[in-house]
Amino acid sequence: TIIAFSPWFEMYVVLRTLLGFVSVSVVFSGFVLSVELVGGIWRIVAGVSYMFPVSVSYMTIAGIAWFFRDWRHLQLAVSLPGFIFVGLWWVLPESPLWLLAMGRTKELLSVLQHGAAVNRKELPHNIDKQLIPATENHTKPASVLDLFRTPRLRRNTFFLAIIWFTIYLVYYGLVLNLGNIGGDLYINSVSILIFILVLFVL
Structure with missing residues (x-):
């Protein structure tokens, strides 16, 4: 909002x-929180569902920009609604893995009990003994080099790097050249994002 x-x-x-530094950390911390609160196949569903609105928001902002031609008004229009999410501070649970890493097992147990109650599940009777903080777990700390430790990890890391590089190259190549394609800038923006969204769904 201050930017306006x-x-x-x-x-x-x-x-x-x-804003670029902060927004990236917010997006990925929210993604991690959404996938670590579920298990099994629901992690894939939660991860995809979390990122799915990104494409929708990009299409929406094209329509908002059509109404607010002044950049200051546009900045206020897309930033002021964000204050609604401040209330999530008192609603969302703390990251269970972070609580475990910090040794705050009592708070972690409270989060797990609440999650079990909401999902009508029962926690193991010895769950408190299974919650071993990372400081007491004598496992070797992870590092970036672990991504290249085994052939499978090296292959997955390589392909993920290529895939993400290609996605961003194509996306920003199209978006940054919308003005050179011809036609209406706003319609071009929505059309390209719909095309990307269809590819994403398929």
């Missing part, structure tokens, strides 16, 4: 850069 009131271009660039 930037009096200088330099301040705008600095704030947008900070």
Whole structure:
């Protein structure tokens, strides 16, 4: 929201850069939280469902930009609704894995008990003994090098890097050249995102 009131271009660039760092951390922390609260096949469903609205929001912002042609008004229109989600601070549970890593087993047990009650499940009677903090677990700490430790991990890491690089190259290549394609900029934006969304669903 502060970006909309930037009096200088330099301040705008600095704030947008900070927003880029913060937004990425928020997106991925939310993704991790959504998938670690479920298990089995539901992790895939939760992960896809979490990222699915991204494409919808990109299409929506094209329509919002059509109404708000001034960039300051557009910035306010897309940022002010975000204050609604501040209330999630008191609603969402803390990350169970983070609580376990921090040794806060009592809070972790409370989160697990609440989740079991909501899902009408029963926790094992010795669940408190199974919650061993990471500080007491004498396993070797993980590192980035673990991604290349086995042939399967090396292969998966390589292919994921290629896939993500290709996705972002194609996406930003199209989006950043919308003005050079011809036709209406807003319709082009929605059309390309619908095409990407269809590929994503298929």
